[in-house]
Amino acid sequence: MTGTAVPERIRQAVAALDVRAGDRLLEVGCGGGVAVGLVCPLLITGTITAVDHSATATARAVRRNAGSIGDGRATIATAAFTEPGLTAAGISGRSFDKIFAINVNLFWTGPARAELALAAGLLAPGGALYAFYEPPGERLDELAAKVTGTFEAGGFTAEVLRLPAPVVGIVGRPWAAPDGRPATPRHGTPRHRLGTIAAQTRPKTCARSPPRAPPTTLLLDSTTRPLRVVGAARPIPGVQLS
Ligand SMILES: C[S@@+](CC[C@H](N)C(=O)[O-])C[C@H]1O[C@@H](n2cnc3c(N)ncnc32)[C@H](O)[C@@H]1O
Structure with a gap:
């Protein structure tokens, strides 16, 4: 990883992920790959796959993480977080323990139903979806409430993590039906x-x-x-x- 300063939100998000040596992670909207650079040293058998729909961003992420891509710990792909996007990048059908996004608009600007269903399908049993934000001004509570509602309406439970810097994290887990399959959302009540x-x-x-x-x-x-x-x-x- 090259020596640019690591933004505090990314440092805190990666700490909150509590990365285990064998974790299989997926980052959505990786930008220049700073989080990938922090996660890789924590992995032994685990891997991180990072996608961003901007080719400019992934080119920077690839440059920053060339060593970890070379040793097989990191994969970076130019892809939108959609079923066709992941399919084209050869990522659909895989399983992840943790899916995360840092400062990506996805889960607070709209219902994100398709993306939440996609995430639920990609998560291994017991896996979790994390969305971290460092919003401008005093918008932490508003944002946490919005994302919590979006997660719950999209079939996830939601828990809010208040991190030390002006950063908020929302952790979601797909609701499990008694047979272990993800449950269908019903009127937004988990x-x-x-x-x-x-x-x-x-x-x-x-x-x-x-x-x-x-x-x-x-x-x-x-x-x-x-x-x-x-x-x-x-x-x-x-x-x-x-
Ligand atoms: C504000 S930047 C954050 C980058 C990095 N996570 C950070 O915290 O510095 C948001 C990034 O998410 C990407 N992005 C937004 N929506 C996306 C989507 N649906 N699929 C893939 N990438 C997306 C954008 O291209 C952009 O690089």
Whole structure:
């Protein structure tokens, strides 16, 4: 890697990725390949593939990472992060443990449904998608909320990482259906946050009671312990909504 200064957002993003020696990484929008240059020394059996749709950017990334490309740790391709783009670059059909993007507009300027579905298909079981941003001004919270919503509507769970510099990271994992396959997005409500606890909430009935009230679906925030009830279809005696 050549000796240009490493921007703080890239240093922090790579630290947050917690790269393991055997990780298979995919970077989307690698620009001049600075992150690739930080990741490669951390890899032993692992690899990083980096794509950017700008040929000017990938030419710089190739120059910067010539050594790691030569020893097989890095692959850099001029490709858009789309199914046809990756297919043309020979990248589709592969599996990655971590997919990441740093300061790439993709996930906050629009719903990015196709890109999220593409990422879900490329992630190995247990894999994660990371989007890092260093927005100008005080827009960290706004951006984190937007990207979190985009991830959740696109079939991912989302967790926000606040990093020391004015950098925010959003980590997404595809929702898993009970059979282990990625679940289909439903109205933007992640499956893991929905708990149907009909048994506890159905009113007691006797033989002559009128028809039973339907079970109540509670929205549970699974990021807290004990689970926090954040919403319910109707009031439940004794249950305080937070
Ligand atoms: C602002 S630059 C960031 C570069 C680098 N990640 C950084 O943090 O310095 C965004 C890069 O993403 C690339 N890019 C944007 N959308 C892309 C897409 N859909 N597929 C591939 N590359 C994309 C652009 O060409 C550009 O090089």
